[in-house]
Amino acid sequence: MPDIAFEHTYVALLIVSFLAATLLPLGSEWLLVALLLGGKSPFLVVVIATIGNTLGGATNYLLGRWGSTWLIRKVLRITPEQQHRAESWFTRYGSLSLLLSWLPVVGDPLCLVAGTLRTSLSRFFILVTTGKALRYISLTWLTLRGSELLL
Template sequence: MQNWLTDIMNEFGYMGIMFLIAFENIFPPIPSEVILTFGGFMTTTSKLSIIGVIISATAGSVIGAIVLYIIGLQLDVERLEKIVGRWGHILRITKNDIHKADAWFDKYGPWTVFFCRFVPLIRSLISIPAGMSNMNVSLFLLFTTIGTLIWNIVLVYLGASVGGSWEVIVEYMEIYSRVIYGILFVLVIVLLYLFMKRKK
């Protein structure tokens, strides 16, 4: 994989990084942690600069987020109501639940988008519910860009600072991901339990 990334970054430079990150946001074949830390490492062995890698990676992230946001727009509240109207009795979800969730996202959406940018995998998928709730585009882009920029700066600088040992950062990020997933799993179980208890 290292040779493949090296070839893309050497041949296409910043455009290659932007494409890789945009593609990773929509369909993650390679985690952004790998691309960003390796991109940081490449600044020590090529003409790529840290600022250039950060800017191109951030642009790619925003492009990918916009695509997922548009997908979310196609799954708006009205369409969800139709789905719930047909299958809600099986899922034990009502139209009122949909409206409550939509109202919650309207209230806390911007900060949810921001903080989710630091959670692997979810950092990309959060764009879909943002679109579903018709979150203000300007706010979505602002919080997406800020959160993504911070994430990119940290990982690119780490990749540049450790040089050839960039894979060590990836290993630590895998541990970070597992911890976050574990916390989210427990949180989802608790929320499901409270939801089912309220329904009964």
């Protein structure tokens, strides 16, 4: 009997990575690590997690660009303080701050502020994808290296 948890793993990773960058206060790292330890392709795991998380960030960007305050506060649960902090980072470091869009607490608001400030979509995707990919690559390397040391 196949293990149901690993039957649709790449789809699950895409969905969890997307949701982790949008609506739900959850992380995708636990699933990425579980898939790697379960023998899934490191390349595919990184690519799929990066795509899902980047698309989640793009959702925040679009809500910042065209969304209402109600959506930002109630759906994304971004507080005025979080939004102000992200705006400060964005003002200080410019769009390069999007390389840090994977960070907890400030990452989602950074994507939202990028939309509010009308950062070009191509620049947004390049920076956010790069930052998120580097995070997943690092986590993958640490997981695989750690598992080698333990075995």
